[in-house]
Amino acid sequence: MARAALRLDAAALDRLLLDAIREHGLVGAWTEVIVPTLQAVGRKWESSGERYVEVEHFLSWHVSGALRRAAPDTVPDRPGATTVLACVPGENHTLALEVLSAALTERGIPVRMFGGALPVESLIAAVRRTGPAAVALWAQSRTTASRPLAQHVAAMEWGVRGARRSPLVLTLGPGWSGRPVPGTARPYGLADTVQALEGLASR
Structure with a gap:
């Protein structure tokens, strides 16, 4: 190859x-x-x-x-089961998210892929509009990995009072190495990430 x-x-x-x-x-x-x-x-x-x-x-x-x-055809939305995939602002390396999108789709998990360098306001709007089970944020380098952004997304809530929900935020890519970001998950590698999201979608 x-x-x-x-x-x-x-x-x-x-x-x-x-x-x-x-x-x-x-x-x-x-x-x-x-x-x-x-x-x-x-x-x-x-x-x-x-x-x-x-x-x-x-x-x-x-x-x-x-x-x-x-990858198979796009999976229709299921309330509370969608995964949002996006590169953090300033990050254009999308391949790892593309394979994650394909692997989740293959397993019947609805995905919304937003690709490279999604602006903060657009990411927040996408999360609010989809009400996802999970948000995966890719950062290739430490200069693009924004801990405040990851924590802000993890703290977002929606739904009726008494049944509010928040997304599981996964910090993916080498840019997040070092100190863990409170309130987020950091799976190791593609297989672990797919397994975590598959388990979340099946709840």
Whole structure:
């Protein structure tokens, strides 16, 4: 897969990605094949004086396309079962959320994916409008991980008096490493995240 990316061979890369997803499933393919390939290409870029930026972008684009092709149709909303996925403001790395979206959809969990660099006001509006069971916030770097934002979302409430609900907020990505954010969950890796959200949706 890395060799196909280095050759900029779109047809071969698409075939290899879809074969990996079919053989290992979305979670297994991401963990065992795609992430190691992305890391290998990243190391090549770092060790070559930043000569392979186009390869990294090419690979990421094709991974995103393969995830969309492999994912089933959108799951209809179920009250209190939806998961909101968003990158924090200033964060544009969406691939990890794209695979999470596909894996949750595959398991029949309704998802609303908002992608990269969602502004604070838009995130708050999306949470209020969907009343989700969970909100997953991705931060690739510590400079974008906003602890006050995560805590604010975790403290949001809706519903009638006596039956108010709040979302479970998951802080995902390396940007949240270090001190845990009070009132939020930090699952380890894709499989743990999917398991936590699957359990929440089934309650």
